[in-house]
Amino acid sequence: MSCSKIFSGDLPELTHDIIKYFKNDFSTLYSCILVNRLWCRLAIPLLWENPFSIPTENYNFIEIYLLNLNGELKTKLNEYRIEENLIPSNTLFNYPSFIKYLNTWRIITSIEKWTEDAVRTIKPEKRKLDGFERLIHMSIYKIFTENEIKLHTLEIEIYRHPIHDPYLNYDLDLLLQYPSFFHNIKNLKLFISDSSNFLISYSNNRLSQIINLHQNLNKIVLDDNSFPLYQSLLLSKDYNCSNTLSSIILYQVNLKSIINLDKAFEQLNVLECVHIINCFLNNSFIQQIINLAKPFKLKSLFISGRSQIDELPFQLLLQKYGEYLENFGFGYGCNLTIKRELLELIMKYCKNIKFFESCEHENQIIYLVFGLIENINQNLNHLSIDVCETLYLDNRVINNNIERSSIILRNLGQSLPLNLEYLSLILNINNLNDFEIFLKNSQNNFFKKLLIHNKGAYDILPYVKEYIMKKRRVNYLAILDSFESIMIGRNFYNKDLFLLEDEVNEFGLYNIKIIKYYDLAICSKLNFIFS
Numbered sequence: 001m002s003c004s005k006i007f008s009g010d011l012p013e014l015t016h017d018i019i020k021y022f023k024n025d026f027s028t029l030y031s032c033i034l035v036n037r038l039w040c041r042l043a044i045p046l047l048w049e050n051p052f053s054i055p056t057e058n059y060n061f062i063e064i065y066l067l068n069l070n071g072e073l074k075t076k077l078n079e080y081r082i083e084e085n086l087i088p089s090n091t092l093f094n095y096p097s098f099i100k101y102l103n104t105w106r107i108i109t110s111i112e113k114w115t116e117d118a119v120r121t122i123k124p125e126k127r128k129l130d131g132f133e134r135l136i137h138m139s140i141y142k143i144f145t146e147n148e149i150k151l152h153t154l155e156i157e158i159y160r161h162p163i164h165d166p167y168l169n170y171d172l173d174l175l176l177q178y179p180s181f182f183h184n185i186k187n188l189k190l191f192i193s194d195s196s197n198f199l200i201s202y203s204n205n206r207l208s209q210i211i212n213l214h215q216n217l218n219k220i221v222l223d224d225n226s227f228p229l230y231q232s233l234l235l236s237k238d239y240n241c242s243n244t245l246s247s248i249i250l251y252q253v254n255l256k257s258i259i260n261l262d263k264a265f266e267q268l269n270v271l272e273c274v275h276i277i278n279c280f281l282n283n284s285f286i287q288q289i290i291n292l293a294k295p296f297k298l299k300s301l302f303i304s305g306r307s308q309i310d311e312l313p314f315q316l317l318l319q320k321y322g323e324y325l326e327n328f329g330f331g332y333g334c335n336l337t338i339k340r341e342l343l344e345l346i347m348k349y350c351k352n353i354k355f356f357e358s359c360e361h362e363n364q365i366i367y368l369v370f371g372l373i374e375n376i377n378q379n380l381n382h383l384s385i386d387v388c389e390t391l392y393l394d395n396r397v398i399n400n401n402i403e404r405s406s407i408i409l410r411n412l413g414q415s416l417p418l419n420l421e422y423l424s425l426i427l428n429i430n431n432l433n434d435f436e437i438f439l440k441n442s443q444n445n446f447f448k449k450l451l452i453h454n455k456g457a458y459d460i461l462p463y464v465k466e467y468i469m470k471k472r473r474v475n476y477l478a479i480l481d482s483f484e485s486i487m488i489g490r491n492f493y494n495k496d497l498f499l500l501e502d503e504v505n506e507f508g509l510y511n512i513k514i515i516k517y518y519d520l521a522i523c524s525k526l527n528f529i530f531s
Contacts, residue, residue, distance in 0.1 A: 020046065045098040049101060067091055141174040151181075154187070157193075176210070188221070214240075220249070252278050256280055256281070281307040283309060290317055303330040304334075311345070327356075328355070329359075330358065340368065346372060354380060355381070405456070409429070421449065425453070427456070451477075476513050
């Protein structure tokens with residue numbers, strides 16, 4: 001496809017496809033702006049899709065948005081006599097039209113931080129922060145609604161916060177004045193951190209209105225406090241997304257007390273996938289799923305340590321729906337017996353696993369993990385293994401971590417697929433010979449993204465250079481390590497390779513890009529699934 005575009009002279013479209021690949025690589029996008037006009041025109045919309053979430057602590061984009069004000073709000077803003085150089089005189093693009101993602105919490109905190117700086121430049125008698133901040137909130141949402149932005153994702157986050165809560169209610173009221181704003185939003189995330197504070201307030205009614213105003217909702221994310229609200233809407237006659245909603249993500253929901261699940265899900269006519277992430281499961285909930293008349297296309301299942309499930313209900317669940325499962329894992333605190341039973345059932349009924357995550361590998365199940373990896377070898381493209389218990393660091397636990405790490409290093413390499421999109425290893429490497437065995441056993445494998453967090457004291461970097469760098473076996477690499485060989489006499493345990501400029505440059509000579517560890521790591525399964 002790319003070659004045909006080159007030969008047909010369609011270079012702008014090809015360039016656009018390339019630049020889209022750097023969607024979340026902000027430093028690269030900023031560099032693209034400086035190349036030429038075409039690259040600038042293609043990169044700017046990507047940078048302005050979600051400016052409130054760019055981690056630069058620079059909130060000047062708010063000033064640029066304010067240039068689009070007119071009428072009464074512009075007059076009110078001028079009354080504050082903000083320093084002239086704070087708000088630029090003109091812009092090259094219609095920046096509000098590019099926005100695709102809005103998060104209420106990030107908007108509130110961004111405006112708060114911007115106004116703290118801006119208030120220093122306004123007239124002393126106008127420095128009542130609350131009035132000025134409300135004006136900025138009203139102005140920003142007015143700009144978005146009047147520009148008829150085509151939003152992809154709306155995230156509403158509600159926390160117990162005495163200062164931010166009034167602004168959230170105020171912002172939701174502003175948006176509800178424009179019902180058409182919600183009509184074409186595809187994805188909705190609802191997070192309510194404290195139901196006791198929220199559900200007794202009139203904000204609950206606002207959320208109900210917002211959900212019902214969506215006419216083309218494709219995907220929704222619900223947490224423990226928002227799920228009961230949404231379930232009640234599903235059961236109501238007014239719910240209007242039954243023929244559009246294709247994906248539901250349940251995140252940290254206590255599903256033990258859920259009833260009428262069958263009635264709720266029977267309302268959804270085009271549901272294609274359900275993702276259950278770190279939810280609290282029990283036999284009753286699983287039985288409700290089994291009893292559903294429509295297929296329950298369970299795409300993701302990450303087991304919480306607090307779940308209370310028996311082998312038989314889970315076996316029946318996977319017998320019926322295991323073919324749909326693509327993402328699976330269990331986190332810290334899962335019962336050893338449950339882990340063993342789950343792994344055996346997953347091996348038997350689930351052949352399409354693409355993402356597998358496993359934490360706290362007791363010696364009894366490590367070899368089951370190897371067996372599962374070999375069993376799903378053809379489809380597996382994301383693998384995350386963490387053997388290090390983090391709650392208690394006495395000598396017994398440390399020794400267990402070292403032993404488990406050695407077993408993994410000696411046996412994992414030969415079990416891996418030839419190509420992996422993502423491999424993350426959190427180990428306590430106390431024997432460099434074991435690490436070398438892993439590298440030799442996997443020397444024919446290619447990893448697009450490789451992450452290693454070494455909690456041991458031994459420096460693994462020389463081995464990484466010899467077996468990974470020189471053979472160009474990765475595209476992106478992130479390492480947390482002691483780097484003892486180049487930091488002699490200094491305590492640099494768990495130092496990020498990204499911070500070592502000479503090393504970054506050396507890897508760059510082999511076309512390997514070093515990334516900050518926590519930027520490359522999939523720290524949130526929710527964000528991974530949602531994207």
